[in-house]
Every structure is written in structure tokens, then in C-alpha cells.
Amino acid sequence: MTTSQAGHRRRAKGAPVWEEPPSLPGQVGKSTVLTAVVLAVLVPLWTVVVTSLSSREAINDAGGLVFIPRDIDMSAYQVLFAGGQVARALWTSTLVTVIGTAFSLVVTVLAAYALSRPGTVAHRGMLFYFLLTFLIYPGLVPSYLVVSGLGLKNSIWALIAPSAVSVFNLVVVRAFFQGIPQELTDSARLDGAGDFRILTRIMLPLSKAVIAVVGLFYAVGYWNIWFAAVLFIDDNNKFPIQRVLQSYILAGQTPQFSGTQTTLPPTLSIKMAIVVVTITPIVLVYPFIQRHFIKGVITGAVKG
Incomplete structure (x- = not known):
């Protein structure tokens, strides 16, 4: 036995189980x-x-x-992209994902920055109000009445507005902002910078990792949105892709296809093609966000 091996065993002898060599x-x-x-x-x-x-x-x-x-x-994919309900649903899901992610990021970043500043008016009360939603959910009937009362039914905003802010994402971004040294913001204020300039010139450039992760969370949520479409969307032409997928695969309904095809591909191949089209965007986007994923989540959750 060599000296290094003996030393390694001596070190591992008194170590916890999870630190011992496998x-x-x-x-x-x-x-x-x-x-x-x-x-x-x-x-x-x-x-x-x-x-x-x-x-x-x-x-x-x-x-x-x-x-x-x-x-x-490739006939199943040719039928899907030739037009019809699936093509419209893909466009609707893309629109909801892009607009919804951008809108949610803006609202989340602004709210997180305000709640991370100790001198903000009603800072603790607003934070408690947001955290209260972890315990109390208004329910389906009030949500439906609010969306209908605002005239958002059968519009893409019915899929965006009810889930515009995730409290979990808000807490993560707020914790990240709190972890940025106070000296940076103090020096910026001495130079005459306001809150908006501090946010855009200091906070956001230092928060690329957590913003990328939160954006991915929002994008996946909007792309996979289904239940809100069941509640608020009655027009088949405005269904997102997940609603079409559910109605076609689980409910047994047949999507409407445009074109002059006299013989459609097998039903099973069309179903599987819809599944592939549904999961492909997230699979393509994830590798670009992966390097920020662990850093953003861990760093943003260290300080609460």
C-alpha cells in the first residue's frame, strides 16, 4: 500500500458516509x-x-x-404543415409563448427589483401578499368570472394574464437581486442614476443566468398551457397545440386538415407527429439555456 493510499484511507475513516470514496x-x-x-x-x-x-x-x-x-x-408532417387546425394551433402556441414570456419577464423583474429594495413603500406587505398565494388559491370559478368580466375570453390574453407572474420565479429573482452587493447601487446613486437605470445597467447584466432560467420556466409553461385553454377558449381556431393534442389523442377527435389529400396518412403516425412537433421547440431551446440552469436556480435560491 502506498503512502497516498494510506493517507486517503485515514482521511476517509472519520468522514461521513456521503464523503467516502464510492x-x-x-x-x-x-x-x-x-x-x-x-x-x-x-x-x-x-x-x-x-x-x-x-x-x-x-x-x-x-x-x-x-x-x-x-x-x-414524411406524409404525416406534410399534412400537419399544409394548414388546418394543427398549423393554426402551432402559430397560436408560438404567439402565446413569445408574448407571454416577454410580458411575464418584464413584470417579474420589475416586481422583484421593487421587493428587493428595503426602502420600497409597503415592501413587507406586498411581499406577504405575493407569498400568500402559495397557501391560498382563489379557485376556478372566481378566475373564470374575472377573465370573462375583463372580456379576455377567447383571446390569447386569457392564456397569458392569469399566469403572468409565478411567485416562485419572483422569489428567485428577488433573492438574486438581494445578493448583488449594495455598494454597486449606492455608487450608482451617487453618480445620479435612478432606479430604472440601476435596474437596466447594473442588475440585469449581472442577472443573465437567473433571467435565462426564469425565462425558460415561463416559456415551457406557456408552451404547455392546456387547462386555461379548456376553460377560456371555445373557438377551435384559437386552440393552442396542447389543446389540439389533448382533443386528438385523448378525446378521440379528429383535427381539421386543409389541402387536397384524398388519402390521409395513418392516424397513429399523425398522432405521433403532433407529439414530436409539440416537444421539439423545448428540446431545441433547452441546450442554449442549460449552462445557466443550475447556476441561476442555485444562486437565486441561496438568499431568501
């Missing part, structure tokens, strides 16, 4: 569990993608979902 069975067990989790995610996703690209013959031969690709048939 044993071989432990490493094998962790690798097995992680591999099983990855396969549990990738295998269904692979099956959905392959089925959406399969022909009628391949689906019939497989008796349903196709795991091993045999040929590539």
Missing part, C-alpha cells in the same frame, strides 16, 4: 440506475419519432408503434 458495487449500481433512467426516456421518444416517420405498411406490420425503422414517410 465502492465498486456502488459505482455499478449507480451506473445501472442512470442507464435505466436514460433508456426509460429515450426509448419512448425514439418510438414516437420512428412511428411518426413510418408508412402505413410498417405500422400495420408492427401492430402499432414502430421501434425499428424500415422506411421514411
Whole structure:
């Protein structure tokens, strides 16, 4: 046994269990569990993608979902993007996600900055008011009456306004703002900067990580919005993509397709194509936000 190995064992002897070097069975067990989790995610996703690209013959031969690709048939995607309800739903979801994320970020950042300043009027009362929503939810009937009373029913603002501010995101951004040294803002005030200039020139450039993470949270929430569409949207032409997905796959309804196709692709391939189209935007955006994800969440949640 070498001197370094003996020293390592002496150090590990009195250490807690979680700080001890992993044993071989432990490493094998962790690798097995992680591999099983990855396969549990990738295998269904692979099956959905392959089925959406399969022909009628391949689906019939497989008796349903196709795991091993045999040929590539893009007819399901051609039907979806040729127009009709699915294409309109994609446009609606994109519009709701872009406008809703921008609106929510602006409101959240402004509210978080105000609540992070100790001298703000009614600072503690407003913070308590926001935190109270963690415990008390008004319910569906009051929410429906408010949205209907404001004339937002059957508009994209019915999908944006009720969920414009997430208190969790607000608390995270506020904690991050509080972690920025007070000396920076004090020196800016000595130079004559106001609150808006301090926010835009100091706070936001230092908060790119947490803003990116909160923006991702909002974007995913708006893209996956479904229940609000069930409550507030009655016009089929204004359904978001998740509402169409639910009505087509779970409720068994058939979306309206435009075009001159006399023979539609298999129903199963169209369903899987809708699923692929629904999850693709988030899958494409996430890698660009991933490097900010852990830093933004941990740093923003350290100080409350």
C-alpha cells in the first residue's frame, strides 16, 4: 500500500458516509440506475419519432408503434404543415409563448427589483401578499368570472394574464437581486442614476443566468398551457397545440386538415407527429439555456 493510499484511507475513516470514496458495487449500481433512467426516456421518444416517420405498411406490420425503422414517410408532417387546425394551433402556441414570456419577464423583474429594495413603500406587505398565494388559491370559478368580466375570453390574453407572474420565479429573482452587493447601487446613486437605470445597467447584466432560467420556466409553461385553454377558449381556431393534442389523442377527435389529400396518412403516425412537433421547440431551446440552469436556480435560491 502506498503512502497516498494510506493517507486517503485515514482521511476517509472519520468522514461521513456521503464523503467516502464510492465502492465498486456502488459505482455499478449507480451506473445501472442512470442507464435505466436514460433508456426509460429515450426509448419512448425514439418510438414516437420512428412511428411518426413510418408508412402505413410498417405500422400495420408492427401492430402499432414502430421501434425499428424500415422506411421514411414524411406524409404525416406534410399534412400537419399544409394548414388546418394543427398549423393554426402551432402559430397560436408560438404567439402565446413569445408574448407571454416577454410580458411575464418584464413584470417579474420589475416586481422583484421593487421587493428587493428595503426602502420600497409597503415592501413587507406586498411581499406577504405575493407569498400568500402559495397557501391560498382563489379557485376556478372566481378566475373564470374575472377573465370573462375583463372580456379576455377567447383571446390569447386569457392564456397569458392569469399566469403572468409565478411567485416562485419572483422569489428567485428577488433573492438574486438581494445578493448583488449594495455598494454597486449606492455608487450608482451617487453618480445620479435612478432606479430604472440601476435596474437596466447594473442588475440585469449581472442577472443573465437567473433571467435565462426564469425565462425558460415561463416559456415551457406557456408552451404547455392546456387547462386555461379548456376553460377560456371555445373557438377551435384559437386552440393552442396542447389543446389540439389533448382533443386528438385523448378525446378521440379528429383535427381539421386543409389541402387536397384524398388519402390521409395513418392516424397513429399523425398522432405521433403532433407529439414530436409539440416537444421539439423545448428540446431545441433547452441546450442554449442549460449552462445557466443550475447556476441561476442555485444562486437565486441561496438568499431568501
